[in-house]
Amino acid sequence: MTINLQRDEVTTKTNRINSEIIYDRLCNTLVAGVNSPVRANRNLLDPPLVVHSAHGAMIRDVDGNEYIDYCSSWGALIHGHAHPQITENVIERLRMGSSFGATSEIEAYWAEIVQGCMPSLEAMRCVSSGTEATMTALRVARGFTGRDFIVKFEGNYHGHSDGLLVKAGSGVLQLKEASSAGVPNGVVQYTITLPFNDSESIERLFSDPMWAGKIAAVIVEPIAANIGVVPASLEFLQTLRQQTEKTGALLIFDEVVTGFRVGLGGAQGYYNIRPDLTCLGKIVGGGFPAAALGGRKEVMNCLAPLGGVYQAGTLSGNPVAMEAGYQAVKMLKENPMIYAELETKANWICHTLQRTLHKERIQGCVQQVGSMWTLFFGVDRVTNLREAESVDKEMFRRLFCWMFERGVYLPPSPYEAWFVSTAHTREQLEQTTELLLEFLQQG
Numbered sequence: 001m002t003i004n005l006q007r008d009e010v011t012t013k014t015n016r017i018n019s020e021i022i023y024d025r026l027c028n029t030l031v032a033g034v035n036s037p038v039r040a041n042r043n044l045l046d047p048p049l050v051v052h053s054a055h056g057a058m059i060r061d062v063d064g065n066e067y068i069d070y071c072s073s074w075g076a077l078i079h080g081h082a083h084p085q086i087t088e089n090v091i092e093r094l095r096m097g098s099s100f101g102a103t104s105e106i107e108a109y110w111a112e113i114v115q116g117c118m119p120s121l122e123a124m125r126c127v128s129s130g131t132e133a134t135m136t137a138l139r140v141a142r143g144f145t146g147r148d149f150i151v152k153f154e155g156n157y158h159g160h161s162d163g164l165l166v167k168a169g170s171g172v173l174q175l176k177e178a179s180s181a182g183v184p185n186g187v188v189q190y191t192i193t194l195p196f197n198d199s200e201s202i203e204r205l206f207s208d209p210m211w212a213g214k215i216a217a218v219i220v221e222p223i224a225a226n227i228g229v230v231p232a233s234l235e236f237l238q239t240l241r242q243q244t245e246k247t248g249a250l251l252i253f254d255e256v257v258t259g260f261r262v263g264l265g266g267a268q269g270y271y272n273i274r275p276d277l278t279c280l281g282k283i284v285g286g287g288f289p290a291a292a293l294g295g296r297k298e299v300m301n302c303l304a305p306l307g308g309v310y311q312a313g314t315l316s317g318n319p320v321a322m323e324a325g326y327q328a329v330k331m332l333k334e335n336p337m338i339y340a341e342l343e344t345k346a347n348w349i350c351h352t353l354q355r356t357l358h359k360e361r362i363q364g365c366v367q368q369v370g371s372m373w374t375l376f377f378g379v380d381r382v383t384n385l386r387e388a389e390s391v392d393k394e395m396f397r398r399l400f401c402w403m404f405e406r407g408v409y410l411p412p413s414p415y416e417a418w419f420v421s422t423a424h425t426r427e428q429l430e431q432t433t434e435l436l437l438e439f440l441q442q443g
């Protein structure tokens, strides 16, 4: 486990009295006072950020301090916080009832607009979290192929279901063990883990007669975002596509982050590779708990009630979440310039960072795809988990605290992506850039 630093080593923004009181209260009832481990910011902040409210790109804590937010709910909020169009439509939808346990028309609106952008999703099933989407995609792949083994890549994070908590990224990286306690060996014995961006190892696996006819699926983050932003090479993804096609295994793209982030067509559009199954989450929920899996019709039709693969959910396709997601995607689809504008915003920050690293002779790099990026200290590039592990975590900690004290909230880990939203203003970006510059220049 990560070591909790002494109070005087972590940032102590003077005016955080309410945060402290409320966090102490939270700790009385919730494990570490949080409902997801990365929110505890254990080695960065004490107390962690305790949010009161948020609008646009600004997040406000319970002491009235305001921060420009680059975590953006881990990428879910591509339109920023409390976007009026999402908020108004959600309120109207909410007045019509919040859950029916029966199908409703808003699910058609959501599914049609998503499918229109990502045609590989011939048939879909909505769920409530990215974790459920990847877990179900694997079950469908196993049901369809009649095979048991799956392949995942080191540092790729696919949520917290048992079989996928092997050498995973995100908060799991902060655990000293490669995996999680509480997962039986019997479960992970069906998970084969290979290095990311290494075509040779995947070719070796698929040409090994020992594995012939045993692998149900390969699941991949086409642009890894949970060890920081680490894009797959085109050649790597093409190899995955060829090898799976050749051997009858399914290719699953986990686009929970990249879907509607790197373009309307997601990473599959960006690389022009058609996976058999796709997992979506984050942006497609518009800030609400909605996620989905989808893909080839013959594969997806293995799901109950048409097929023998069981999956269900009381809140799946929840009308309020569907409304939020539909509005979020609709705004992206209706403005053909939106992705170019987002990228321009990211460039303002990323180009300055790059120039300054170079000028100040600080070892580090900025890895950017469109509106998401990571600043890595201490390395010249990161293409896989091994390279990610050698980043300078202490330098990141100092940057995080320094920025936080000055009103900028970065994603609270050196292994996360920074996201800009359509709500970030030029002034906010310039302010951020100046602060970053100042930090890097003072060394």
Ligand SMILES: *Cc1c(COP(=O)(O)O)cnc(C)c1O
Binding pocket: 074, 128, 129, 130, 131, 132, 134, 157, 158, 159, 160, 221, 225, 226, 254, 255, 256, 257, 281, 282, 291
């Ligand atoms: C966030 C994430 C998940 C898990 O989604 P949850 O909604 O947190 O369960 C899965 N895959 C990737 C790539 C993610 O970034």
